[in-house]
Amino acid sequence: MSPVVSPLGVPNVPWCPSHIPPAVPNVPSEPIVPFCPQCPCVPCCPLAVRAVPNVPLPSPVSLCCPCCPHCPQCPQCPHCPRCPHCPCAVPAVPSVPNVPIVPDVPIVPSVPVLSLLSPLSPLSPLSPVSLLSPMSPVSPMSPLSLMSPMSPMSPVSPMSPLSLMSPVSPMSPLSPMSPVSPFVPIVPFVPIVPDVPRLAHGGAIATLIDTSLGTLALAVAGRVVTANLSIDYLAPVPLRSVLLLEAFLQRRQGRKLFLGCDLWDAEGTTLHAKATGLFIQQDPPKEAARGGDSGR
Numbered sequence: 001m002s003p004v005v006s007p008l009g010v011p012n013v014p015w016c017p018s019h020i021p022p023a024v025p026n027v028p029s030e031p032i033v034p035f036c037p038q039c040p041c042v043p044c045c046p047l048a049v050r051a052v053p054n055v056p057l058p059s060p061v062s063l064c065c066p067c068c069p070h071c072p073q074c075p076q077c078p079h080c081p082r083c084p085h086c087p088c089a090v091p092a093v094p095s096v097p098n099v100p101i102v103p104d105v106p107i108v109p110s111v112p113v114l115s116l117l118s119p120l121s122p123l124s125p126l127s128p129v130s131l132l133s134p135m136s137p138v139s140p141m142s143p144l145s146l147m148s149p150m151s152p153m154s155p156v157s158p159m160s161p162l163s164l165m166s167p168v169s170p171m172s173p174l175s176p177m178s179p180v181s182p183f184v185p186i187v188p189f190v191p192i193v194p195d196v197p198r199l200a201h202g203g204a205i206a207t208l209i210d211t212s213l214g215t216l217a218l219a220v221a222g223r224v225v226t227a228n229l230s231i232d233y234l235a236p237v238p239l240r241s242v243l244l245l246e247a248f249l250q251r252r253q254g255r256k257l258f259l260g261c262d263l264w265d266a267e268g269t270t271l272h273a274k275a276t277g278l279f280i281q282q283d284p285p286k287e288a289a290r291g292g293d294s295g296r
């Protein structure tokens with residue numbers, strides 16, 4: 001393949017095979033847009049696609065960042081997910097149109113069932129906490145993809161400053177061209193690779209623990225807020241697990257309630273997490289306000 005001089009007039013720069021302009025007479029009259037003459041990725045670079053009019057477009061036509069990292073047109077884009085030069089390139093994830101926004105609020109039982117100050121056994125069939133997962137099996141994306149650059153199949157415009165500046169913009173319904181669009185990440189919880197075991201999100205577990213400890217603190221001291229929460233995640237929690245959460249009051253010091261909990265599987269054989277929490281009483285009863293430490 002003989003080297004071809006780019007339309008930029010850059011001498012001695014060979015075109016990559018995908019970018020060699022075919023020798024056809026009816027080249028469109030639109031101005032030739034300079035693009036990286038070394039980029040081998042036509043679908044990566046819409047400018048390249050425009051400059052090579054007779055190259056069949058990939059199907060579906062998907063535009064990414066304006067160019068590859070080597071392109072002087074877009075020096076600020078170091079993470080084009082489609083560019084083969086990008087270390088962040090990710091496999092295509094099928095996009096699902098019209099997916100509703102999923103708020104980043106894990107679904108937890110509204111009334112967690114606690115086994116308070118009691119030994120684990122005997123386990124009541126009613127006592128385990130069912131850790132409902134926010135991980136919808138139909139959600140299109142995954143935590144992995146949220147940590148990754150824009151999906152190659154993303155409908156987000158490649159020109160979006162949002163998509164260029166943030167790696168998380170997979171399904172945003174916002175106008176991608178608006179520079180003032182608020183950042184609204186959609187939080188799906190489906191593994192990008194089907195074979196990956198589905199594990200409960202640590203934040204969902206934290207919510208479960210916080211809510212459970214808070215319920216116990218509320219039962220002890222009325223209105224409380226969480227001041228500190230410390231969790232040791234000891235074993236992964238499979239999705240849709242039924243769990244037993246055993247919460248206990250460790251000590252109380254004035255408005256401060258120190259609580260702890262153990263999060264077991266339903267059989268009480270696997271300890272998934274241990275946690276401690278400090279809750280601050282908000283509206284102490286009169287005797288506590290006068291006397292300070294209740295000693296309970």
Ligand SMILES: CCCCCCCC(=O)SCCNC(=O)CCNC(=O)[C@H](O)C(C)(C)COP(=O)(O)OP(=O)(O)OC[C@H]1O[C@@H](n2cnc3c(N)ncnc32)[C@H](O)[C@@H]1OP(=O)(O)O
Nearest residue numbers: 210211213214215218224225226227228254255256278280
């Ligand atoms: C039924 C469902 C129940 C669900 C319960 C869920 C509860 C929640 O999730 S609430 C939401 C998350 N929490 C919050 O938003 C709390 C935000 N923080 C606050 O409002 C305040 O910082 C608050 C209330 C914790 C403490 O402020 P304040 O009331 O002024 O108390 P303050 O005087 O600063 O501290 C009281 C004592 O707690 C201690 N303390 C406060 N925060 C901490 C902390 N993070 N770590 C250690 N100690 C602390 C203080 O040192 C002080 O100790 P001492 O009396 O010995 O000097």
